Amino acid sequence: MWMKEKIIRINRTLFELEVGILIFGVVCQLFAFLTKDKAGYSLGLWLGILTAAVSAFHMWWSLDRALEFPEKEAVKSLSTHNILRYGFIVAVFTLIAISGRANPLSAFLGIMGLKASAYMHFLTRRVSGKIYGEESIPMPAEESVEGQKM
Known part of the structure; x- marks a missing residue:
């Protein structure tokens, strides 16, 4: 039960993205x-998957943080964090390529799990629905134009 409570505290969209990355890796x-x-292909793949998962968390964290800033500061913060994230990915990929222990192509495939997870949203939404419960989105209030309802 404590695991479910811990998962529920995580942002639902981040959870869905991380689950998609994991499914893609499997x-x-x-x-x-x-x-x-x-061994080389598996190591490269899971290093890429781990990099994608860390990148997804960093993306969520930087977006969440930037929402508290005024517009110009938010744009600057997001740009800085995008560069940091891409630098991290390039550094990991470079270390994998230099080490020779893991396959760089399978690491790239694992990193692409971030993109594949975004495309698997329809599937991961079902998984999060079982954990979080169905999401109830309130209907927008009807707007009136010159005193008349639409």
């Missing part, structure tokens, strides 16, 4: 078993 791992260098 599906890609099935194909990694078909390669000659299973």
Whole structure:
């Protein structure tokens, strides 16, 4: 029960994105078993998945933080954090390529889990619905034009 309470405290959209990244990693791992260098491909894939998950969390954190700033400061903050995030991804990818222990292409595939997760939103929405409960979105109030309802 404590795990469910911990998950509910996490932003729902972030949770859905992280679940999508994880699902993408599991599906890609099935194909990694078909390669000659299973360990190298798997290590690269999961380092890429971990990088994608950290990037998703950083994206949520920086967006959440920037909403409290005035417009110019928010744009500057978001730009700075985008550069930091991309720098982190490039650094991880470079270290993987230099080390020779993990496959850089499978690491790139894992990093693309961030994008794939966004496209799997229809699936991850169902998973979060089971944990968070169905989301009830209030209907917008009817606006009136010159005193008449639309």
